[in-house]
Amino acid sequence: MEDLSHKRKLTIMIAIIVAMFFSAINQTLVGTAMPRIIAILGGMDHYTWVITIYMLTSTIATILVGKLSDIYGRKPFILAGIVFFMIGAFLCGLSENIFQLIAYRGIQGLGAGIIMASAFTAVGDLFAPRERGKWTGVMMAVFGFSSVIGPALGGWLVDHMAWKWLFWLFLPLGLVAFAMILVLFPKTERRLGEKIDYLGSLFLSLTIVAVLLGFSWAGTEYAWSSPQILGLFGAGLVFLLLFLLAETKAQSPVLPLSLFRNDIVTISNVIGFLMNAGMMGALIYLPFFVQGVEGISPTYSGYVTMPMSISMVIFSAIVGRRITKTGKYKRYALIGMPIMVAGMLIMAFMNSVWLAVIAMIVFGLGLGVGMPVFSLTVQNAVSPAQLGVATASSQLFRNLGGTIGIAVMGTLMATSLKNNMKEAAASSGGFDMSKLDPKVAEQLAAFQNPEMLLDQPRLEQLKETLPANVQPVITQMVDTLKDALSHSLTTVFLAGTATLAIAFVLTFFIREIPLRTSNKLPGTGSEAEQKTVGVPEPVGN
Structure with a gap:
């Protein structure tokens, strides 16, 4: 597809961007509102599963589709991904309990994995590595833009409308994306001689x-x-x-092992794993600080995360153009990664909404400067014949990192919160409810559950129903919950900081090779004559 006219490439990119935006906006809408949804459906103990199942199914879909799209082309898989995502989103809105929501989010994740794997690889089909820097920045900006409007819109919707509309609002955009891909995206012939592994x-x-x-x-x-x-x-x-x-x-392995003989691919994937583990594992708990500790509504909670998205959009676009112009990329990773570490460190010690905003700005800046690099490093190190499977391997490690990071941080969060609650109860001597009316004591028991902090309207409503003589006790109990939650979040953010710091150190070991100005490899007459750049022996088992 590299030989298509510039105008045709632009129309295809518009179609790809619409499909990506449809997937991304749904995610950012739900992220801010998820604490409230969990409070309504119940099941805070299963909170991480809503994210974990999404990452799990998208991870499996990503790696399988990577190789299949190398054989059959990208178009049928992007279309299938949109369909799966729309079905999952529609069913999520019908969820009556946390377990149904988890199951339907799994279907959504399947669609998202297919869309992401096919879309990023399609950019590699359309443009030479040197030009991909600009378009990688644009695609990062799409994610950033969805992150700008998504959290605030998601918070507003859950405050003013039924939460199901979070999943249903942008379904028409999915239909538009499907139609555009169907009409604009060129069909490619199946690669002959390759069997499915x-x-x-x-x-x-x-x-x-x-x-x-x-x-x-x-x-x-x-x-x-x-x-x-x-x-x-x-x-x-x-x-x-x-x-x-x-x-x-295997004659045509789903994930060629010799791909990892390329040190650039291996190190880049390990960095991607660690980055997502630290970033995703920690950032999903930011709404807990804003809504739970600071008592901000979901609507205004979205405004807190908005600066991160804005700074990411601006700097990813700038860096993408600079990479295309200079052909250099490693320097941006070395600049962006420590800024991300600094942003996460600020989160660990934030004690106000304004400090949270500063942390978001710093982290978004580092994300915009450093994140676009690691997709380019992998795609530039392999031949077009393995573009799909190489891109999928990159996304596989990122998704694994995100999923494992969320799981580990979830365990860390739950354990730390439990210990902090015990320490708080021991230091205060607990709350003696034996002398209270049994009904009042039963209502007060709700204020010992941290989940209460995530639904401020319910918290205030319950406080108003209780007599004046227990209001000081309620205030003390809520403050205890906030302190326990705040200290637990500090532990989570520090763990995320340490993980990102390790990824930064590994960045020094990435070997930088010039970004090619064509998809044809140097010294070859066709795209498929050489399997991998920088590997002494050909890729293949």
């Missing part, structure tokens, strides 16, 4: 499921040393060994 796909999927379930349930549903968790990790190890064996024998 069913066995490798199966064992890779089972490995991902077993490992992610183990991390998600460890420390929450079961103890880390429990037979269930050890069994899941053991099963994951067995499936991984079977996957490695299958890939050595």
